[in-house]
Amino acid sequence: MRVALFVTCVNDTLYPDTGRAVVTLLERLGVEVDFPAAQTCCGQPQFNTGYRHLTEPLVRRYAAAFRGYDHIVTPSGSCAAMVRDHYPRIGAKAAAEGRGTELAEIAASVVPRTYELTEFLVDVLGTTDVGAYYPHTVTYHPTCHGLRALGLGDRPRRLLEAVGGLTLRELPGAEECCGFGGTFAVKNPAVSAAMGADKARAITTTGAEAVCTVDNSCQTHIGGTLARQGSAVRPVHIAQILASTEGDVW
Numbered sequence: 252m253r254v255a256l257f258v259t260c261v262n263d264t265l266y267p268d269t270g271r272a273v274v275t276l277l278e279r280l281g282v283e284v285d286f287p288a289a290q291t292c293c294g295q296p297q298f299n300t301g302y303r304h305l306t307e308p309l310v311r312r313y314a315a316a317f318r319g320y321d322h323i324v325t326p327s328g329s330c331a332a333m334v335r336d337h338y339p340r341i342g343a344k345a346a347a348e349g350r351g352t353e354l355a356e357i358a359a360s361v362v363p364r365t366y367e368l369t370e371f372l373v374d375v376l377g378t379t380d381v382g383a384y385y386p387h388t389v390t391y392h393p394t395c396h397g398l399r400a401l402g403l404g405d406r407p408r409r410l411l412e413a414v415g416g417l418t419l420r421e422l423p424g425a426e427e428c429c430g431f432g433g434t435f436a437v438k439n440p441a442v443s444a445a446m447g448a449d450k451a452r453a454i455t456t457t458g459a460e461a462v463c464t465v466d467n468s469c470q471t472h473i474g475g476t477l478a479r480q481g482s483a484v485r486p487v488h489i490a491q492i493l494a495s496t497e498g499d500v501w
Contacts, residue, residue, distance in 0.1 A: 272494035328397030386416035431472035
């Protein structure tokens with residue numbers, strides 16, 4: 252089984268420890284992980300702001316970078332959703348414009364091989380107990396892309412519930428958006444900040460020491476809002492919790 256890590260722009264630039272945690276976790280489970288250096292952005296920022304044609308070269312680059320791998324694993328629900336949900340639409344739109352089916356075929360080649368981390372663990376490796384140990388009280392925020400686009404369901408929760416030492420607290424209004432939404436936060440800052448404040452208050456009421464998600468983009472927004480509210484709750488990516496073991500907590 253050939254597995255590649257798609258680390259994403261946000262993690263590569265701001266949260267490299269998340270990528271390292273994914274490799275640590277998968278190698279502990281007996282998976283050999285490659286990191287294709289040719290990988291770049293999935294194209295989500297361009298696509299979300301209406302620049303579909305500028306996204307097309309990134310679709311091609313993604314497919315070329317990960318050619319030959321059985322599985323592409325990413326610690327980002329939003330980037331996984333970009334590939335799985337929007338790449339086929341980009342390909343179909345190109346075909347509808349009379350530019351042939353090449354892009355649609357390229358998209359089809361990567362969609363079934365691209366997995367968000369918790370999907371890969373549960374659906375491909377068939378495990379929920381990854382041997383993790385994290386002696387803290389945690390609450391889980393299901394991000395919009397993970398919840399609505401990918402349909403992750405209870406996979407992240409099942410993984411967290413199996414972590415040694417971890418106490419999982421229910422998050423009130425868990426399914427409500429945190430307010431980030433990528434460019435939404437830029438174009439609608441007041442609404443975004445209000446939604447973030449509501450989410451942060453809900454997190455604080457749980458009494459949890461940490462809040463985790465499957466997306467560091469949402470984690471950035473939540474963490475920043477918590478800090479501005481003076482909360483001691485720390486944001487942490489689920490990969491770092493699952494990579495933690497007794498004596499080696501990420």
